[in-house]
Protein backbone atom coordinates (compact mmCIF):
# COMPACT_ATOMS: atom_id res chain seq x y z
CA UNK A 233 0.00 0.00 0.00
CA UNK A 234 2.67 2.50 1.09
CA UNK A 235 6.46 2.51 0.81
CA UNK A 236 8.26 5.19 2.82
CA UNK A 237 11.97 5.65 2.16
CA UNK A 238 14.49 7.92 3.86
CA UNK A 239 11.88 10.44 4.91
CA UNK A 240 13.32 13.48 6.68
CA UNK A 241 11.73 16.72 7.81
CA UNK A 242 13.72 19.80 8.85
CA UNK A 243 12.20 22.97 10.28
CA UNK A 244 14.00 26.28 10.04
CA UNK A 245 13.41 28.19 13.27
CA UNK A 246 14.78 31.49 14.54
CA UNK A 247 16.14 31.38 18.04
CA UNK A 248 18.10 34.16 19.72
CA UNK A 249 18.50 35.98 16.39
CA UNK A 250 20.03 32.95 14.66
CA UNK A 251 18.49 30.39 12.34
CA UNK A 252 18.51 26.87 13.65
CA UNK A 253 17.50 23.60 12.08
CA UNK A 254 15.09 21.32 13.93
CA UNK A 255 15.61 17.69 12.83
CA UNK A 256 12.02 16.56 13.47
CA UNK A 257 12.13 13.38 11.36
CA UNK A 258 15.29 11.68 10.06
CA UNK A 259 15.80 8.80 7.66
CA UNK A 260 12.46 7.11 8.32
CA UNK A 261 11.61 4.06 6.21
CA UNK A 262 8.88 1.45 6.43
CA UNK A 263 6.39 -0.49 4.31
CA UNK A 264 2.71 -0.82 5.05
CA UNK A 265 0.72 -3.64 3.45
CA UNK A 266 -3.03 -3.80 2.83
CA UNK A 267 -4.70 -5.30 5.88
CA UNK A 268 -1.81 -4.34 8.12
CA UNK A 269 -1.50 -1.98 11.08
CA UNK A 270 1.84 -0.47 12.00
CA UNK A 271 1.86 1.30 15.36
CA UNK A 272 4.26 4.23 15.68
CA UNK A 273 5.10 4.79 19.33
CA UNK A 274 7.44 7.09 21.22
CA UNK A 275 7.57 9.95 23.70
CA UNK A 276 5.99 13.34 23.12
CA UNK A 277 7.93 15.45 20.62
CA UNK A 278 9.75 12.57 18.89
CA UNK A 279 8.27 13.44 15.48
CA UNK A 280 5.23 11.18 15.11
CA UNK A 281 2.72 13.86 14.10
CA UNK A 282 5.23 15.62 11.86
CA UNK A 283 5.69 12.32 10.02
CA UNK A 284 1.91 12.01 9.52
CA UNK A 285 1.64 15.64 8.36
CA UNK A 286 4.47 15.07 5.87
CA UNK A 287 2.58 12.12 4.35
CA UNK A 288 -0.48 14.34 3.83
CA UNK A 289 1.37 17.44 2.64
CA UNK A 290 0.16 19.37 5.67
CA UNK A 291 3.47 20.76 6.93
CA UNK A 292 3.94 24.52 7.44
CA UNK A 293 6.09 26.63 5.13
CA UNK A 294 9.23 26.47 7.26
CA UNK A 295 9.49 22.71 6.71
CA UNK A 296 11.80 21.02 4.26
CA UNK A 297 10.96 17.43 3.32
CA UNK A 298 13.24 14.83 1.73
CA UNK A 299 12.75 11.19 0.76
CA UNK A 300 9.75 9.44 -0.75
CA UNK A 301 6.40 8.00 0.32
CA UNK A 302 4.89 6.07 -2.55
CA UNK A 303 1.33 4.76 -2.80
CA UNK A 304 2.11 1.44 -4.41
CA UNK A 305 -1.14 1.14 -6.37
CA UNK A 306 -0.23 3.83 -8.91
CA UNK A 307 3.22 4.97 -7.80
CA UNK A 308 2.08 8.39 -6.58
CA UNK A 309 4.77 9.90 -4.35
CA UNK A 310 2.94 11.76 -1.59
CA UNK A 311 6.03 13.88 -0.86
CA UNK A 312 6.37 15.01 -4.48
CA UNK A 313 2.66 15.50 -5.28
CA UNK A 314 1.37 19.06 -5.70
CA UNK A 315 -1.27 20.60 -3.46
CA UNK A 316 -4.06 20.27 -6.07
CA UNK A 317 -3.47 16.52 -6.33
CA UNK A 318 -3.30 16.08 -2.57
CA UNK A 319 -6.41 18.16 -1.91
CA UNK A 320 -8.47 16.82 -4.80
CA UNK A 321 -7.50 13.16 -4.95
CA UNK A 322 -5.56 12.08 -1.90
CA UNK A 323 -6.62 13.58 1.42
CA UNK A 324 -9.80 11.98 2.74
CA UNK A 325 -10.17 9.78 -0.36
CA UNK A 326 -7.02 7.68 -0.56
CA UNK A 327 -5.47 8.65 2.75
CA UNK A 328 -7.78 9.30 5.69
CA UNK A 329 -6.52 11.24 8.71
CA UNK A 330 -7.84 10.84 12.21
CA UNK A 331 -6.21 14.01 13.56
CA UNK A 332 -4.47 14.49 16.90
CA UNK A 333 -6.29 17.74 17.69
CA UNK A 334 -9.85 17.31 16.38
CA UNK A 335 -10.73 20.93 17.19
CA UNK A 336 -8.61 22.15 14.30
CA UNK A 337 -10.30 19.75 11.86
CA UNK A 338 -13.92 20.52 12.74
CA UNK A 339 -15.58 23.65 11.39
CA UNK A 340 -16.57 25.67 14.47
CA UNK A 341 -19.69 27.32 13.00
CA UNK A 342 -21.40 24.17 11.73
CA UNK A 343 -23.05 21.26 13.48
CA UNK A 344 -21.54 17.81 13.35
CA UNK A 345 -24.55 16.62 11.32
CA UNK A 346 -24.01 19.22 8.61
CA UNK A 347 -20.26 18.52 8.43
CA UNK A 348 -20.81 14.79 8.19
CA UNK A 349 -23.56 15.21 5.59
CA UNK A 350 -21.34 17.37 3.41
CA UNK A 351 -18.40 14.98 3.65
CA UNK A 352 -20.63 12.01 2.82
CA UNK A 353 -22.02 13.87 -0.25
CA UNK A 354 -18.58 14.96 -1.41
CA UNK A 355 -16.78 11.68 -0.97
CA UNK A 356 -19.48 9.25 -2.05
CA UNK A 357 -21.08 10.90 -5.10
CA UNK A 358 -22.87 7.64 -5.90
CA UNK A 359 -26.13 8.18 -3.97
CA UNK A 360 -26.97 4.48 -3.84
CA UNK A 361 -23.79 3.61 -1.99
CA UNK A 362 -24.06 6.62 0.30
CA UNK A 363 -24.07 5.86 4.00
CA UNK A 364 -26.47 7.78 6.17
CA UNK A 365 -25.11 10.45 8.49
CA UNK A 366 -26.26 8.52 11.54
CA UNK A 367 -24.54 5.41 10.25
CA UNK A 368 -21.33 7.37 9.58
CA UNK A 369 -21.46 8.75 13.13
CA UNK A 370 -22.07 5.33 14.62
CA UNK A 371 -18.91 3.89 13.11
CA UNK A 372 -16.92 6.14 15.41
CA UNK A 373 -19.34 5.71 18.35
CA UNK A 374 -20.54 9.29 18.00
CA UNK A 375 -24.00 9.40 19.63
CA UNK A 376 -26.82 10.31 17.24
CA UNK A 377 -28.48 12.61 19.78
CA UNK A 378 -25.38 14.86 19.72
CA UNK A 379 -25.34 15.33 15.93
CA UNK A 380 -26.97 18.75 16.09
CA UNK A 381 -24.31 20.15 18.40
CA UNK A 382 -21.53 22.51 17.41
CA UNK A 383 -17.89 21.48 18.01
CA UNK A 384 -17.52 23.78 21.04
CA UNK A 385 -20.47 22.00 22.68
CA UNK A 386 -18.62 18.71 22.64
CA UNK A 387 -16.22 17.22 25.17
CA UNK A 388 -12.72 16.38 23.96
CA UNK A 389 -13.65 12.72 23.63
CA UNK A 390 -16.78 13.48 21.58
CA UNK A 391 -14.88 15.90 19.33
CA UNK A 392 -12.34 13.11 18.78
CA UNK A 393 -15.12 10.73 17.79
CA UNK A 394 -16.66 13.32 15.42
CA UNK A 395 -13.28 13.79 13.71
CA UNK A 396 -12.87 10.02 13.51
CA UNK A 397 -16.32 9.67 11.92
CA UNK A 398 -15.38 12.28 9.29
CA UNK A 399 -12.11 10.45 8.56
CA UNK A 400 -13.87 7.11 8.05
CA UNK A 401 -16.56 8.35 5.61
CA UNK A 402 -14.62 7.76 2.39
CA UNK A 403 -13.35 4.28 3.22
CA UNK A 404 -9.85 5.41 2.29
CA UNK A 405 -7.56 2.41 1.81
CA UNK A 406 -4.85 4.03 3.94
CA UNK A 407 -5.63 5.52 7.33
CA UNK A 408 -3.38 7.65 9.49
CA UNK A 409 -4.69 7.79 13.04
CA UNK A 410 -2.85 10.29 15.26
CA UNK A 411 -3.62 9.50 18.90
CA UNK A 412 -7.19 8.37 18.13
CA UNK A 413 -7.79 7.25 21.71
CA UNK A 414 -6.67 10.41 23.52
CA UNK A 415 -9.31 11.72 25.92
CA UNK A 416 -11.38 8.53 25.78
CA UNK A 417 -12.10 6.38 28.82
CA UNK A 418 -10.86 2.81 28.86
CA UNK A 419 -14.12 1.34 27.57
CA UNK A 420 -14.17 3.68 24.55
CA UNK A 421 -10.46 3.07 23.97
CA UNK A 422 -11.25 -0.63 23.70
CA UNK A 423 -14.19 -0.04 21.36
CA UNK A 424 -12.20 2.35 19.17
CA UNK A 425 -9.30 -0.11 19.07
CA UNK A 426 -11.71 -2.89 18.06
CA UNK A 427 -13.23 -0.71 15.30
CA UNK A 428 -9.77 0.20 13.97
CA UNK A 429 -8.79 -3.48 13.98
CA UNK A 430 -12.02 -4.32 12.12
CA UNK A 431 -11.08 -1.78 9.42
CA UNK A 432 -7.63 -3.36 9.14
CA UNK A 433 -9.09 -6.86 8.93
CA UNK A 434 -11.33 -5.56 6.12
CA UNK A 435 -8.18 -4.72 4.13
CA UNK A 436 -7.27 -1.13 5.10
CA UNK A 437 -3.72 -0.13 5.97
CA UNK A 438 -3.41 1.73 9.25
CA UNK A 439 -0.56 3.80 10.61
CA UNK A 440 -1.53 4.12 14.27
CA UNK A 441 0.32 6.89 16.05
CA UNK A 442 -0.05 6.57 19.78
CA UNK A 443 1.35 7.04 23.26
CA UNK A 444 -1.01 4.32 24.38
CA UNK A 445 0.94 1.07 24.20
CA UNK A 446 -2.09 -0.87 25.41
CA UNK A 447 -4.12 0.38 22.42
CA UNK A 448 -1.15 -0.38 20.14
CA UNK A 449 -1.04 -3.93 21.48
CA UNK A 450 -4.77 -4.35 20.75
CA UNK A 451 -4.57 -3.17 17.15
CA UNK A 452 -1.07 -3.45 15.67
CA UNK A 453 0.60 -6.17 13.63
CA UNK A 454 3.98 -4.43 13.88
CA UNK A 455 5.41 -1.75 16.13
CA UNK A 456 7.85 1.01 15.13
CA UNK A 457 9.54 2.81 18.00
CA UNK A 458 10.54 6.38 17.33
CA UNK A 459 13.13 8.31 19.31
CA UNK A 460 14.34 11.85 18.55
CA UNK A 461 13.02 11.74 14.98
CA UNK A 462 14.30 8.28 14.04
CA UNK A 463 12.71 4.85 14.02
CA UNK A 464 15.04 2.89 16.28
CA UNK A 465 13.31 -0.48 16.10
CA UNK A 466 10.58 -2.21 14.09
CA UNK A 467 9.27 -5.51 15.42
CA UNK A 468 6.30 -7.83 15.13
CA UNK A 469 3.75 -6.82 17.76
CA UNK A 470 3.53 -10.31 19.25
CA UNK A 471 7.31 -10.49 19.77
CA UNK A 472 7.44 -6.86 20.95
CA UNK A 473 4.72 -7.09 23.59
CA UNK A 474 5.28 -10.73 24.42
CA UNK A 475 8.38 -12.84 24.20
CA UNK A 476 11.23 -12.14 23.59
CA UNK A 477 10.35 -8.43 23.77
CA UNK A 478 12.02 -5.50 22.00
CA UNK A 479 15.80 -5.28 21.55
CA UNK A 480 16.43 -1.53 21.68
CA UNK A 481 17.07 -0.31 25.26
CA UNK A 482 14.66 2.59 24.71
CA UNK A 483 11.90 0.27 23.51
CA UNK A 484 12.49 -1.95 26.54
CA UNK A 485 12.33 1.15 28.73
CA UNK A 486 8.99 2.21 27.20
CA UNK A 487 7.48 -1.17 28.09
CA UNK A 488 9.00 -1.12 31.59
CA UNK A 489 7.29 2.25 32.15
CA UNK A 490 3.85 0.66 31.82
CA UNK A 491 1.80 0.49 35.03
CA UNK A 492 1.08 -3.16 34.24
CA UNK A 493 4.81 -3.87 34.13
CA UNK A 494 7.70 -2.45 36.18
CA UNK A 495 6.12 1.06 36.27
CA UNK A 496 9.58 2.66 36.11
CA UNK A 497 9.78 5.53 33.63
CA UNK A 498 12.82 5.96 31.38
CA UNK A 499 14.98 8.41 33.35
CA UNK A 500 15.86 11.81 31.86
CA UNK A 501 14.59 13.69 28.84
CA UNK A 502 15.15 13.34 25.09
CA UNK A 503 17.62 15.81 23.54
CA UNK A 504 16.41 18.96 21.79
CA UNK A 505 15.93 18.28 18.10
CA UNK A 506 17.95 21.35 17.13
CA UNK A 507 21.00 20.15 19.02
CA UNK A 508 21.19 16.42 18.57
CA UNK A 509 24.42 14.77 19.70
CA UNK A 510 26.70 13.22 17.05
CA UNK A 511 26.24 9.64 18.28
CA UNK A 512 23.14 7.86 19.52
CA UNK A 513 20.48 10.34 20.70
CA UNK A 514 19.49 7.95 23.49
CA UNK A 515 23.04 7.38 24.85
CA UNK A 516 22.73 9.88 27.72
CA UNK A 517 19.72 7.98 29.12
CA UNK A 518 20.76 4.48 28.19
CA UNK A 519 21.70 1.78 30.70
CA UNK A 520 23.76 -0.03 28.06
CA UNK A 521 25.66 2.93 26.55
CA UNK A 522 29.42 2.79 26.06
CA UNK A 523 31.87 5.26 24.51
CA UNK A 524 31.11 4.15 20.95
CA UNK A 525 27.50 5.26 21.44
CA UNK A 526 28.49 8.89 21.95
CA UNK A 527 30.61 8.90 18.78
CA UNK A 528 28.91 6.74 16.20
CA UNK A 529 25.26 7.06 15.16
CA UNK A 530 23.64 3.61 15.11
CA UNK A 531 21.10 3.03 12.33
CA UNK A 532 18.16 0.68 12.02
CA UNK A 533 18.66 -1.99 9.38
CA UNK A 534 15.14 -2.45 8.01
CA UNK A 535 16.18 -5.58 6.11
CA UNK A 536 17.74 -7.52 9.00
CA UNK A 537 15.65 -5.59 11.56
CA UNK A 538 18.79 -4.94 13.58
CA UNK A 539 17.74 -2.05 15.84
CA UNK A 540 19.46 1.34 15.79
CA UNK A 541 21.68 0.45 18.72
CA UNK A 542 25.30 -0.58 19.30
CA UNK A 543 24.31 -2.81 22.22
CA UNK A 544 20.82 -4.17 21.59
CA UNK A 545 19.42 -6.81 23.88
CA UNK A 546 20.64 -10.04 22.39
CA UNK A 547 17.80 -12.46 22.49
CA UNK A 548 20.23 -15.37 22.36
CA UNK A 549 21.88 -14.35 25.62
CA UNK A 550 18.71 -13.48 27.54
CA UNK A 551 18.34 -15.59 30.65
CA UNK A 552 16.96 -18.99 29.64
CA UNK A 553 13.64 -20.22 31.03
CA UNK A 554 14.09 -21.39 34.62
CA UNK A 555 13.03 -24.96 33.93
CA UNK A 556 16.06 -25.51 31.72
CA UNK A 557 19.35 -25.94 33.64
CA UNK A 558 21.61 -23.15 32.44
CA UNK A 559 25.31 -23.11 31.80
CA UNK A 560 26.93 -20.87 34.44
CA UNK A 561 28.86 -18.82 31.82
CA UNK A 562 25.70 -17.83 30.01
CA UNK A 563 24.00 -16.30 32.99
CA UNK A 564 26.98 -14.51 34.57
CA UNK A 565 26.53 -10.80 34.15
CA UNK A 566 22.78 -11.38 33.74
CA UNK A 567 22.45 -8.30 31.55
CA UNK A 568 19.86 -8.37 28.79
CA UNK A 569 22.25 -6.38 26.65
CA UNK A 570 25.11 -7.76 24.60
CA UNK A 571 28.71 -7.11 25.74
CA UNK A 572 29.50 -3.51 26.81
CA UNK A 573 32.55 -3.64 29.04
CA UNK A 574 31.99 -1.79 32.28
CA UNK A 575 35.38 -0.02 31.99
CA UNK A 576 34.04 1.51 28.79
CA UNK A 577 30.81 2.74 30.30
CA UNK A 578 29.75 6.34 29.83
CA UNK A 579 27.83 6.56 33.06
Ligand SMILES: Nc1ncnc2c1ncn2[C@@H]1O[C@H](COP(=O)(O)OP(=O)(O)OP(=O)(O)O)[C@@H](O)[C@H]1O
Pocket residue numbers: 243244245254256274275276277278279280281282283292294332443505
Ligand atom coordinates in the same frame (compact mmCIF):
# COMPACT_ATOMS: atom_id res chain seq x y z
N1 LIG B 1 6.32 24.23 12.58
C1 LIG B 1 7.32 23.78 13.36
N2 LIG B 1 8.44 24.49 13.48
C2 LIG B 1 9.46 24.06 14.24
N3 LIG B 1 9.45 22.91 14.93
C3 LIG B 1 8.34 22.16 14.83
C4 LIG B 1 7.21 22.54 14.06
N4 LIG B 1 6.25 21.59 14.18
C5 LIG B 1 6.76 20.64 15.00
N5 LIG B 1 8.01 20.97 15.39
C6 LIG B 1 8.89 20.18 16.26
O1 LIG B 1 9.01 18.87 15.74
C7 LIG B 1 9.15 17.94 16.81
C8 LIG B 1 8.22 16.77 16.62
O2 LIG B 1 6.89 17.18 16.89
P1 LIG B 1 5.65 16.20 16.76
O3 LIG B 1 4.42 17.00 16.92
O4 LIG B 1 5.78 15.38 15.53
O5 LIG B 1 5.85 15.24 18.01
P2 LIG B 1 4.94 14.00 18.44
O6 LIG B 1 5.84 12.82 18.46
O7 LIG B 1 3.73 13.94 17.59
O8 LIG B 1 4.56 14.38 19.93
P3 LIG B 1 3.15 14.28 20.71
O9 LIG B 1 3.13 12.86 21.19
O10 LIG B 1 3.30 15.26 21.80
O11 LIG B 1 2.07 14.60 19.75
C9 LIG B 1 8.91 18.71 18.11
O12 LIG B 1 10.15 18.96 18.69
C10 LIG B 1 8.27 19.99 17.64
O13 LIG B 1 8.62 21.05 18.48
Ligand code: NI
Pocket residue numbers: 280281282332410
Ligand atom coordinates in the same frame (compact mmCIF):
# COMPACT_ATOMS: atom_id res chain seq x y z
NI1 NI C 1 1.74 14.19 17.92
